Amino acid sequence: MAKIVGLPVDKLLKQLADAGMEFSGPDQVVSSTEKIKLLGFLRRAHGKAEAPAEAAGAPKKITIARRKTEELTVAGSGKAKTTVAVEVRQKRTYVKRDDVEAPVSSEREEVLRKLEESKSRNAEEQARLSELDRARREQIEAEKAEKERLAREAEEKARTAVEVAGKTAADAGHESRRERDEKHGHKPHKTEAIRHEPAKAVKDKAPVRAPAAKHKVRGSHAMVDNDIDDESGLQNISGQLHLTAAERERRAGAKKKPRAKPMEASRTASGQHGFSRPTAPITREVALGDSIVVSELANKLAMKGSDVVRALFKMGMMVTINQVIDHDTAVLVVEELGHKAVRANDNDAELALVAHLDEVRGDKTVRPPVVTIMGHVDHGKTSLLDYIRRTKVATGEAGGITQHIGAYHVETPRGVISFLDTPGHAAFTSMRARGAKLTDIVVLVVAADDGVMPQTVEAVNHARAAKVPLIVAINKMDKSEANPDNVKQGLVALEVVPEEWGGDVQFVPVSAKTGDGVDNLLESILVQAELMELKATVDARATGVVIESALDKGRGPVATVLVQEGTLKKGDYLVSGLQYGRVRALFDENGKQTDSAGPSIPVQVLGLSGVPDAGDDFVVVADERLAREVAQQRETKYRESRLVKQPGSRMEDVIAQMGAGQGQQVLNLVVKADVQGSVQALRESLTGLSNEMIRINVVASGVGGITESDATLAAASKAVVIGFNVRADASARKIIESNGVDLRYFSIIYDVIDQVKQVASGLLGVEIREEIIGIAEVRDVFRSSKFGAVAGSLVVEGTVKRNKPIRVLRNNTVVFEGELESLRRFKDNVDEVRSGTECGIAVKAYNDVKPGDQIECFERIEVARSL
Template sequence: MAKKTKNKKNNIYKYSLDKFFVERLSFKDNKLKFGTNTYLNELARILGLNPYKIKKKLGLDLKINDHILDDDQIAEIALSNNIEFEKVDDVSPENIILKINDLIENYKNWPKEVIIKKRTPIVTIMGHVDHGKTTLLDTIRNTNFTEKEAGGITQKIGAYQIIWKDNKITFIDTPGHEAFTEMRANGSKVTDLCVIVVSANDSLMKQTKESIDHARAANVPIIIAINKIDIPGHDRKKILNDLADYGVISEELGGDVPVVEISALKNQNIDQLLDTIILLTDLLNLKTAFNILSSGTVIESNIHKGRGNLVTVIVKNGILRIGDNIILDDKLITVKGLKDENQNPISEAYPGQPIEIYGAGFSPLAGSNFVAVSDLKLANKIVNVFHSSKLNALRNSNNKLITRENLFQRLSDQKKRIFNLILKVDSVNSLSAIKNQINLLNDDDLIIKIIHEDVGEVTNSDIVLADASKAIIYQFNFKTPNNLQSLIKSRDVLVLNFDIIYRLFEDIKEKISLTAKKEPVKKIIGKGEIIKKFVFSKVGAISGTKITDGFVKRNSKVDIYRNKKLIYETEIKSLMIEKNNVNEVKKGQECGITFKNFNDFLENDNLEFFEIEN
């Protein structure tokens, strides 16, 4: 009798979801963990407190039943009930997915039973609209896909896999670089290599340059495919020089970018292009774990009248099977069916493979990530807690527009400041003049990156790129088209229009100054004197204080002086008038104050209340 082998299908390394999940609101071992925008009734329930008493203590309207508390109010309730507390980030399925994917892709010590193998490379084809992208894919796949197009423009994102000299290659055909960057804006790097198609009789066109910019912004290596060499009279040297002028240095000119001349229509040198793809992706050493819970990225989704929501994904890690439960966007779904790119039903999909999944019930955005899960109970909890948190946040949202302060907060925290911008101007001369002046603004701790430049008004592509790269769009001698205003608002992108170059530079300088790190400034807001010390077993020491100047606020910082000498710097833990908690006490009033981590004050000690301004 033949010896039975173990079922490798079940030999899956199962990561534990609880390592990545922190509940937004929990109370255990006298410690409260909370996020932003918590319902008062929810807090009262979990702490076992009376909601009415909480409202009264915080001075809230007793008639309203669904108050949403801010961080300070939650901390105050915890403090007044001797409860330890910690603020945590609101849970998000998307963040959990990204953390799991990061763990999978950067894991160094897999258990010995985990199988690590080479995965299929993923290649994206980009370029100008009529330079032959789809004809190239049509030739590679030996199908007649071009007949499905209208006006030479690809109608949707497609993904296809071929086998070349025993090597699998997955190709993504985008309808434009906007879709490519849409994936990156959503936190995905789905492609390993970009093939930029350049027409031999046109050289670099507007969308060619945009495609190069988007590939470089995503830090993805590129191959240049000079197409239509069957047309007489093309100038290879001019194309290479045009590429070099745009910062793409071919191997022929001493750079690292391969260039292959092809004719997609005549099937000329396609083998050379595929050989180059295999060579370059081999150097990338693409490997992943196979027998683990699967993860991947959405590249398109749409609704079919007969088949419902169709979601095309590329598997990045593990093996995806029918019946797997996956977290996709903020939903938990079961994979009810799988089909390959030729619409053949399959039971499982491997890393690097594009497939269509059934059972989502909705259409996620391109670039959305998914992970398969084994712990359904915790997965459901993650999704439910997130939806509760999202509802609270929406109720408390004031739909703030983008401001200079929040736009540059991220930059000011970096060691080396990087200022990304996009230039859209009215002429080549204007572009040259503006670029030369901008380059003079770089210094030792600042890099100004022009991630895209062009002659012409702002486009959808520019807005998507600005969103993905956190860039500001500067227009010179143009006005923003009205039909783009809603997209600009939804993306929170800053588009600035100027008609005087000097004012454009002044604005850049002003914004750069906002990114500079500022020394914190201590602002004195009030002074006080301790006139009596009270000690209680449960609360600790309370200072009976008279405010002698200015005012004091709850959570103010305070310096404590004795005989004009600073003895301790701390924060106010609680602020009361008689037995009532208050937010502020002014000059001439008396109050009770407790200090954070300090009880050794004495009568006649002097207090100086202050705030830190950054």
């Protein structure tokens, strides 16, 4: 025991002695009672209440393990027998009932309450039955007493007659024995009296046996035999004292009635109706959403799935039970089958989102205008915006052409203006349309030496469709061949009339190169904004639109958003399209972190669950739960709508595909780009090239570098992989090389469209391909007073040549395209550096090279294409 409790033996003996138990040595045995006594003494010594001995010593749980071994003899191959040992193990655990706490719930409380009520009713019924039993026993005892009294009287009369006869016949001097007994107070024995009685008297005296009730006592219930039959209703109640009289009568009547036939109306003893066969068809109201699965529709109609499929087949729809049909088709099927269709309100999360936004509306204040720069390609839109922002953006674009939507805000002496720079090429029609929807004022840039061009007409149409005011900036006025009147005449043909000609459109001559007229343009924009009285709520949850989105390898999904209402803050929960998340960081257009962004301010947002589509609205909500529910509901609807839109669900579509499949060819493409806007523009432009001879099918598209899954998909679907400003990683290149997948890199969008258009239209021509001839990896960056940043690099593939164009890659994404300014080996200028050799590279007009970047050297070659 000293070892168990961790005490010296002497100290334990002293504690036992203090507790009143004398032990002479360490070898003596301490019983359980003495242990409990010592425990109580120690608890009292430390000021604690002494635990009950039985509670302290009683075990809380007992586990019994049993093992039983038997031998079985089984027949083997031939006549041989095999003995197998079988061991059966059992383990049972018994827990003390007091230690098991039954969970208390509302259902348990209700059951306990009903049990108490049932017990009280049973007690009352037992008391009533006991009272009836007592009354019955008293009645039986009274009848028995009355009969015994009558028997005694008859016996007394007979004895009197015998005494008279004996007195007359006996000797006068002799006293009979009866007389002596009577004299001494003794009653004659019953058999003796009967022996001396006459036959008639004995017959008259025969007692009548009363029906006696036989009682059986079991516990506290008085069990009465079934032989009792009286008006008190005590018959046939053995073992059913907990039932009321009405319930016993109902059960007794139910036993005598025959069982009712199925599917027919029946009435039970308690007056309740059973199942009855319907006499008319049942018309159901079926709630239908935007789409529904055929099997789910069959469940709502309480019909077999094959019947619904048959009805759809009669309507010309070839579907299976697991396919999705749209709302209109489902309504037609429901009405065809004789039921009523109602609109289901399955936008619970969307309604909660709308109500959530209505709660936080506040006072409106003046906000900055959002201005969109539009115009034809190479008319100077980005150069004009560069002069305003005092930066150069066009130098970072491929070929000096803007490929993305840029969002910036500038501060002027009269106020803040937010600018959206949209691309001017025809492929970016959808991107320009998004820019027009976001904007308050459109600045149409037209070159004075070029005049009105096709994209200029598109810009005017977009602005007119968006119903926003238009300001025309006549650019390149510094050129000698500038002709602003030609521009005005061309725009008047489009119903864009200058103010000096009696119209309502401001025409401002500017020069993006010299800066002439730029201040007048900003003044015109602010005057137009004052006339429009642009206002927005500042102290509210932010709402706005996604301008552009991309997938950054280091930062994850990045979305450029424009706040339209409220203030977007760091830490807010927002939902945008199918994506949601918490704002982890906000960056302005210069890459600096900011804590908040008010109305009309564009910022970059980090923290979304995925890359949202450009043009999606975003809304800030109070918690993550609502954002997740809205995003999940939108994703479900999007998936169902895609299933509904799948071709070939109608007979006409199937027959048309069968007819067209004989001569039509399919060109599968996998498109990957650096931003979401380029993905959308490429997908729409490429699929629009399809004709009756060839169909362009974009099997997959996305944002980011070309991954292993993209290469596997392209190999399986025999697709051409198009990388727009992105590159394939090492694992993807292995799959592409091993499967012979056609991989093409592009940086200018109309090169993609032109090549695919030539193939799709069946025209022979010269194909311009970009061939990578060398890749150098930047190991370190040195600063030079003559060349700026010099990248100490190692050529890892091919050969780097000084007279070839290069690109700077960061995380497999193009960040700059240009040419080399210097290529050196040690101190010598060289024309080329081969693989495995170190060199120093200075990139012309780019000083932001970082260690880990890749410098890609390429050349454009012309290849004769043959079909």
